[in-house]
Amino acid sequence: MSWFQRYMRSSIGAKQVMAVTGLGMVLFALIHMTGHLQMFGGRDMYNGYAHFLQHLEVKWVARLGLIAIVVIHIFTAISLVMKNRAARPVAYAMYKPVASTPMSRYMAMTGLVILAFIIYHLLHFTIGTVQPQYFHMLDDKGRYDAYSMFVRGFQNVGIFASYAVAVFMLCMHLGHGASSWIQSLGWRHPKYGTDKLGPILGIVLFLGYIAPPTAVLIGMIKLPGA
């Protein structure tokens, strides 16, 4: 086995892979959030942003990179969960955890819900199979009318609710993950209260993601002319 394979297969290597890929996804989530906050800037601004993303030179490089990160994160997680189950073949009759949190203990569960949601979310807004009737509309400047598609999507209470659940799961997942990576890479230092980073980032992303759809649902953000 080469030194690199040995590192990747080691317990510490695996958690550092989880840390680095997780961090990549957190950065994407932050950029994605700021993108969608532009719904508050109105139709022209949001469609301009969507147009810019659609015509980005490196669009497929970014997409393939993200897919690779997600796939590595998931497969490493599966292998870790399996190894950890095997490390305790007989369960305790009584076991009372005191330091871990629901956030840390349900990482696999919240992760799976987020994965399922991402697939649905891509079908809805990227591939266009959830509401195909709104998918190919153009605005008055001849660009894809992403703004109206967004509004029509979240006027639907069911879609809003599934989105809210998924964003809450993301908040839980990052509540542990977004501070855990610092320890995994060995950068945790008593002088910096980095254990709070996860919960803070989780809450920031939750609010940032839930704000535009909520504004649509309560009628603050409307369809053009409505």
Added chain:
Amino acid sequence: MSDMNLTVHVWRQKDAKSPGKMVPYKVTGVSEHASFLEMLDILNEQLQAKGEEPVAFDHDCREGICGMCSLMINGRPHGGQKATTTCQLHMRKFKDGEEIFVEPWRAGAFPVLRDLSVDRTSFEKIQQAGGFVSTNVGSAPDANSVPIPKEDADRAMDAAACIGCGACVAACPNGSAMLFVGAKLAHLHSLPQGQAERGHRTQAMVNAMDAAGFGNCSNHYECEAACPKEISRDVISLMNKDYVKASFTHRERSGKGDGGA
């Protein structure tokens, strides 16, 4: 307060190969001044008086320094009292008539030998892989010739407090041994004497830990809460940093020209 009568549910398992189960026993006349292990001694006397097999459990010093005692008590390693080993846990912390659950450490790398006694040879193997410094005998340098900052000496001492009991593994939802291994590494790596073999030691001990079948740390920090010696999770952070550095930059021993080792 007078003596206590208790119901103790104990894991009974004949040997490593047999299946085991929890068995309830009544134990009577336990002084509140007795330690938890003394309570088990009393239970064993009462079992023997009835002609039953006594319960096997590990113990040695009974003063909190050897790391032999190892019981999961009511779902917490060493009973869950802060900075306390099972042998230092006293019965006054329990109530008369209470039901107490006693189990062995649960980990694939700590197989049960009998009842509450587990085999912790896997810890020995990790230690043998690198938990030492190599020096020539008979050439001890003058005590003060290597200046060591007080903070470093303190950190090394804090890590060296680990008694190798395995409560960290028992507490971890993943059965990971990283607090133990981290403590052994931080002990030597906080001092100048540990620097010479730092990369090699980190890799050797982590590889031995993985080979023994311990689980993977996912930063729950149950280990830190359970450790009777209050080893900090910082030792795991240090190990993580050292391991990635050693993996990518350490020039591993070739077997050639290194004295044939």
